[in-house]
Amino acid sequence: MEERSVGMEIKKQTAIRSMKYEEFKNNDYLEEMVRELNRNGAGVIVGAVDDLLNWGRSNSIWSLTFGTSCCAIEFMALGAARYDMARFGFEVTRNSPRQADMIMVLGTITYRMAPVLKRLYDQMAEPKYVIAVGGCTISGGPFLKSYHVVNGVDKIIPVDVYIPGCPPRPEAFYYGMMQLQRKMKVEKYLGGVNRKEKEPEEEK
Amino acid sequence: MELKDKIKAIIPQAVFSETGELVVTLLPDDFRRVAETLRHDKEEPMDYLRDIVGMDWGDALGALYYLESTVTYRRITLKTSTADREQPFLPSVCDLWKTAEIKEREVYDFFGIRFLNNPDMRRIYLREDWKGYPLRKDYDMDSNPLDLDNEVNSDTTEEYYLNSDGTIKGHENTVFDRDAFVVNIGPQHPSTHGVLRMRVSLQGETICKVDPILGYIHRGIEKLNEGLTYPQTLAFTDRLDYLSAHQNRHALCMCIEKAAGIEISERAQYIRTIMDELQRIDSHLLFYSCLVMDMGGLTPFFYGFREREMILDIFEGTTGGRLIQNYNMIGGVQADLHPDFQKKVKAFIKHLRSVIKDYHDIFTGNVIATTRLKGVGVLSREDVISLGATGGTGRASGWANDVRKHHPYALYDKVDFREITYTEGDSFARYMVRMDEIMESCKIIEQLIDNIPEGEYRVKTKAIIKLPEGVFSSSVETSRGEFCVVLESHGDKYPYRLHYRSTGLPLVHAMDTACRGTKIADLIAIGGTLDFVIPDIDR
Ligand code: SF4
Numbered sequence: 188m189e190e191r192s193v194g195m196e197i198k199k200q201t202a203i204r205s206m207k208y209e210e211f212k213n214n215d216y217l218e219e220m221v222r223e224l225n226r227n228g229a230g231v232i233v234g235a236v237d238d239l240l241n242w243g244r245s246n247s248i249w250s251l252t253f254g255t256s257c258c259a260i261e262f263m264a265l266g267a268a269r270y271d272m273a274r275f276g277f278e279v280t281r282n283s284p285r286q287a288d289m290i291m292v293l294g295t296i297t298y299r300m301a302p303v304l305k306r307l308y309d310q311m312a313e314p315k316y317v318i319a320v321g322g323c324t325i326s327g328g329p330f331l332k333s334y335h336v337v338n339g340v341d342k343i344i345p346v347d348v349y350i351p352g353c354p355p356r357p358e359a360f361y362y363g364m365m366q367l368q369r370k371m372k373v374e375k376y377l378g379g380v381n382r383k384e385k386e387p388e389e390e391k
Numbered sequence: 392m393e394l395k396d397k398i399k400a401i402i403p404q405a406v407f408s409e410t411g412e413l414v415v416t417l418l419p420d421d422f423r424r425v426a427e428t429l430r431h432d433k434e435e436p437m438d439y440l441r442d443i444v445g446m447d448w449g450d451a452l453g454a455l456y457y458l459e460s461t462v463t464y465r466r467i468t469l470k471t472s473t474a475d476r477e478q479p480f481l482p483s484v485c486d487l488w489k490t491a492e493i494k495e496r497e498v499y500d501f502f503g504i505r506f507l508n509n510p511d512m513r514r515i516y517l518r519e520d521w522k523g524y525p526l527r528k529d530y531d532m533d534s535n536p537l538d539l540d541n542e543v544n545s546d547t548t549e550e551y552y553l554n555s556d557g558t559i560k561g562h563e564n565t566v567f568d569r570d571a572f573v574v575n576i577g578p579q580h581p582s583t584h585g586v587l588r589m590r591v592s593l594q595g596e597t598i599c600k601v602d603p604i605l606g607y608i609h610r611g612i613e614k615l616n617e618g619l620t621y622p623q624t625l626a627f628t629d630r631l632d633y634l635s636a637h638q639n640r641h642a643l644c645m646c647i648e649k650a651a652g653i654e655i656s657e658r659a660q661y662i663r664t665i666m667d668e669l670q671r672i673d674s675h676l677l678f679y680s681c682l683v684m685d686m687g688g689l690t691p692f693f694y695g696f697r698e699r700e701m702i703l704d705i706f707e708g709t710t711g712g713r714l715i716q717n718y719n720m721i722g723g724v725q726a727d728l729h730p731d732f733q734k735k736v737k738a739f740i741k742h743l744r745s746v747i748k749d750y751h752d753i754f755t756g757n758v759i760a761t762t763r764l765k766g767v768g769v770l771s772r773e774d775v776i777s778l779g780a781t782g783g784t785g786r787a788s789g790w791a792n793d794v795r796k797h798h799p800y801a802l803y804d805k806v807d808f809r810e811i812t813y814t815e816g817d818s819f820a821r822y823m824v825r826m827d828e829i830m831e832s833c834k835i836i837e838q839l840i841d842n843i844p845e846g847e848y849r850v851k852t853k854a855i856i857k858l859p860e861g862v863f864s865s866s867v868e869t870s871r872g873e874f875c876v877v878l879e880s881h882g883d884k885y886p887y888r889l890h891y892r893s894t895g896l897p898l899v900h901a902m903d904t905a906c907r908g909t910k911i912a913d914l915i916a917i918g919g920t921l922d923f924v925i926p927d928i929d930r
Contacts, residue, residue, distance in 0.1 A: 253579060255586045255608050256926040257633040260677075261714055264703075267696030282580070295926075299518055300586065300607045302541050303578060329626060332618070333611035334525050334532050335517070343539070354714055 221373045237375055244288075245371040246276035248316075248364075251287035251307065255294035258321040258354040262293050270357045277364060284308075289316035289347075289367065295323040295330060296337045308344045314374075316367055319346045320360070322353045329353070394467045401428050411650065411861020411880070414455065414468045422471035423482040426456070429467070430487045435460045437467065438776050439792075440488035441866075442892040444877045445498035447527045448472065452479045452504055455862070455877065457892075461776055461790065464797045468862070473504070480551065480559060483509035490779035493900040501526035501613075505551050510564050513548045516606035516929060526614055544590070544604065566602055567592050574911070578607040584681065584918070585925025587899065596910050601903040605896075609929040616889040621647050621856045622721060624889060629715045631891060632927035634674035635869035637666045639891075640719040645800060646865035646876040647721050650858040658846040659723035664802040665736070665839050666706075666718065667867075668832040672743070673702045674870030675825045675832075682822065682919040683754055686763060691754050698746065701739050708732065721856060723849030736840055740833045747829070755826070764819035768905040768917035771816055778904065779897040782872025783824040784921055788816035794868040806838045818913075821920040857884050869894055871922050891930060895923035 254262060265272045266280070273279075281287045284307045296304055308317070319340050322328025327338035340346060347370060350363035398405050398415055402425055406416040417425055429437040441457035453472025459465070473479045483506035485491040495506040496515040503524035505512055514521060519542065523534050546568075551561045567573050567590065577588035586607035592599045612627045628643050629636040641663055648655060680695030703713045708729040710716035718725050729735075754760050770778075775785045785792045793810045795803040811827040813820035858880040866875040875892035898921045905917050 257630055257715060259585075260633060264696065264700070264713075267700075268693045269696070269700045295608060295610055297607060297609055297929075298535070298537055299516075299542070299609065300578065301537060302539050303607070305539055306541065307579060329630065330610045330612075330615065332532075333615055334530075334535065335606075335609050335611045337537060342537070356713065 217369055217373055220370070241372050241374060245368040248277055248288045248367070248371075249279055249281050249286060250277060250318075251284055251290045251311065252280045252282055253290055253292055253304070253307065255296065255300060256323070258293040258323070261354045261357060262291065262320070262360070265357050265360055270361075272361070272364070275361065275365065276368070284310040285312065287311055288314075289318060290344075291318045291320055292324045292340050293320045295328070296340050296343070297335050298337065299335070301337050301343055304340065305343050316347045316371070317344055318348045318350060318363055318367060320350045320352075320363070321355060322351060325349050325351060394465060397429070397432075398425055398467075401425055408861075410859070411863050412468065414470050414862055416470045416472075419471050419473060419481050422456075422469060423484070425469060426484050426487060429458065435463050435465065438488075440484070440490055440494075440779055441466075441873065442875055442877070442890075443491065443494040443498055444888075444890045445502040445504065445526065446472070446879065446888060447502060449528060450474060452476060452502055452527075454481065454498055454504070456484070457864070457875070457877070461792070466798075468864075478559075479504045480507055481505075482507050485509050488779070489774075489777040489904075490897050490900065493896060497896070500524070503527065507551050507553055507559070510550050511548045511566070512550060513545070513566075515604075516609040518542050518606075519545060525611065530614075567600070571599070576914070578604075584923060587918075587923075587925050587928075589902070589914075591906075591911065591914065593911060596912070598906045598909055598911055598914065601906050601914075603899045603902060605899070605925075605929055607929070608926045610926070612930045613888070613890055616886055618885065620884050621858070621886065624886065625719070625721070626717065628891075629717060630926065631930060632869060632871070632874070632894065632924045633714055634677060634924055635670060635871065635874065635894075635927075636715055637663070637670040637718060638867050638869040639874055640717075641667060641801070642865050642867040642869075642874050642876045644719045644721055645867070646863050646878050647856065647858065649865060650861070650863040650878065650880065651721075651852075651856055653722050653850065653852060655723050655850055656846045656848065657844050659848050659850075660801050661839055661843045662724050662728060662848060663719065664806075665836055665843075666724075667801070668835050669702055669705065669736070671832045671870045672829050673699055675829050676702075678825055678870075678919075678922050679750065679754075682916070682922075683760075685915050685919045686760065688754065688760075691750065694746070694750060694753070698739075698743055701742070705732065705735050705739065708735065720849060722852040723847070725849070727848045728843070733840055733843070736836060740836060743829070743833060747826075750826070755823075761819065763913065763916055764817065764822060764920070765815075766817050766819075767909060767913050768818045768920065769816050770901060770905050772814075774904055775816070775901070778901045780872070780901045780921075781897070782868070782870075782894060782922075783811075783828065784821055784872070784898055784901065786810070786812045787820035787824045789814040792873070794866055794873050798866065800865070800867060802839065806835050808835050818917055818920040821922070825922070855884050857882065858886075866892070871895065871924070872898070891927075893928045893930060895925065895928040898923040899928060 324340045327336050330336040348363045348367050352359050402421045408414050437458040437460050439459045439461050444455040446453055451472040451474050456469040458467050495509050498504050500514045500516050523530055546566050547563050549561050550564050554560050571592040573590050573592045578586040588604040590602045616624045628639040676695045676699045680692045683691040707713050710718040770788050772789045775788045775790050781792050796810045808831045811824050860882045863878045866873055872894035874894050877890040878886050879888045881887040
């Protein structure tokens with residue numbers, strides 16, 4: 188954090204506003220997940236292999252580009268040199284759902300788009316994750332009352348991480364994306380996260 | 392001769408309303424006659440149809456037509472309506488202005504007005520099985536719940552025409568016939584700059600027809616506006632074309648200020664002009680990055696973003712926002728300039744001038760780039776005018792259409808800059824217009840940056856803003872063309888109707904004309920040089 192030497196008042200405010208470093212690791216939801224995994228127990232070998240796999244998995248997350256509006260432009264900035272998300276294991280984005288590990292929903296989802304999003308999600312291979320970026324995908328955001336906007340993508344697909352903002356700052360993107368990495372690290376890859384596919388729906 | 396007198400000479404009973412701006416009200420048949428005469432006028436053809444704005448006045452459904460002459464740049468607004476709410480019909484003008492083809496579809500989609508003799512009366516933004524017309528005042532907002540079934544697009548469309556005995560008949564037109572080879576592109580495709588979807592029919596590798604399908608990001612902004620107070624409506628403008636955020640908002644603020652009679656300070660005018668130009672550079676840098684990336688070059692993408700981040704830093708210092716700044720306000724701007732603003736802007740322009748050569752070295756002269764862009768996707772001057780394709784696209788075909796020059800606002804009549812035009816009309820010319828405009832924007836900023844006068848950045852306005860009755864409009868030159876705000880007020884603190892002229896809709900419409908006869912591999916490059924942003928089209 189940049190230190191500003193401009194009197195007490197401003198300093199005080201920064202202290203309240205910014206999040207303490209330790210708190211970034213503090214996440215009840217993830218801890219609960221770890222506790223549950225520990226309760227069920229894991230074999231020494233399986234557990235070690237799991238750790239290795241998860242380490243690899245969480246550091247090479249390829250995301251499907253699904254940018255519909257403003258938030259997507261900020262995501263592009265993430266790909267460019269200044270923010271460079273490849274540093275954290277998000278090496279490339281993919282344009283095919285078959286090659287993607289997660290889908291970042293960037294921007295408003297409208298009624299016309301909803302079936303397309305659902306279909307792309309269904310086409311992805313397990314294990315798959317969803318990050319909802321921006322007010323629009325979380326709740327409809329500024330367009331909440333519109334006749335054509337889905338009020339939250341979690342009505343269509345399950346969401347793992349929400350990143351609020353309109354648009355979120357690149358730093359917020361990172362925080363959200365790293366939360367997903369943390370989540371992946373504590374999962375049980377062998378016999379855990381690979382959900383069984385439901386009976387395939389009839390192709391229309 | 393005054394335009395008013397001209398219309399009076401054709402139709403003596405035309406009504407001229409002067410609450411707000413001049414609007415000429417005509418009966419549908421008279422309207423058609425006036426339109427024809429104005430369009431074919433020898434000295435001053437009204438050959439640019441700026442926009443068609445559908446309206447629901449309760450007792451009547453109708454539309455406003457905004458016309459401009461490309462010779463004298465004079466403007467006129469015509470209005471026509473029909474009282475039939477069950478089966479509303481109006482005459483089409485798509486034989487006079489090609490852009491009406493798609494704009495009339497928009498009016499049909501939102502208001503249910505059918506246009507006689509328009510060959511394509513499909514919905515454009517909403518699903519084909521959508522019930523009702525959302526921008527009508529009596530539309531039930533819950534009548535169309537979320538439907539997760541995949542949508543089926545029909546290959547046929549309706550056309551209506553007037554029979555000789557006065558009855559209205561319809562017949563079916565085909566969009567794609569049974570043996571056409573149709574390829575679907577989008578809506579989830581990284582090179583369509585958003586969520587554009589196109590159906591393209593091919594003959595071998597050659598494109599026969601492009602049929603854009605829009606609405607994948609239609610957010611219903613115009614309807615939402617009707618329930619918001621004027622200061623609240625501002626927020627949506629930034630989210631239309633987010634690469635013209637300042638300029639869009641500038642247009643709406645100008646329109647409201649004009650209607651309410653608010654005079655803004657000289658300082659605010661300076662700030663707005665400089666911000667508009669920074670935004671234009673920002674957008675053109677992104678244009679460069681994306682175009683080159685679409686064509687397979689990755690390095691220039693990093694160049695463009697490197698300089699763009701510097702602009703975003705400047706924005707952030709003053710406005711607090713990077714991409715979406717919410718900076719213009721009714722009566723001025725939100726906050727005063729950051730103390731470092733001038734220093735940073737000057738440093739940035741100096742830096743940009745020193746690196747722009749690299750941009751040209753790596754791409755402009757490149758043999759692959761020139762072969763893929765030169766002579767490809769040609770639009771003639773007549774095409775762009777008839778299609779209403781404004782901005783860089785129009786100027787690349789020799790149509791001098793810069794709003795900043797011909798209808799100056801803010802400080803544009805006080806600064807010296809060149810309106811860039813090319814005559815080739817191909818992809819390369821469209822690319823060059825934008826690259827040259829970056830330099831012109833730098834010039835404008837340099838003339839202003841040292842002379843920002845002292846004063847307040849925002850004049851006090853009333854807490855609740857009510858506008859007088861009437862129709863008001865304003866237009867600005869955004870990064871990609873003419874953006875226009877049309878506001879009808881009934882004297883409330885809410886707008887009765889607030890419409891935005893999409894800069895991108897005519898550009899997407901132009902895809903068909905530009906792509907026919909070219910190879911499918913050029914489609915993305917042509918689309919890239921037309922430079923549209925989809926949320927601005929879908930609104
Ligand atoms: S959350 Fe805001 S920035 Fe993101 S898509 Fe929605 S309106 Fe745009």
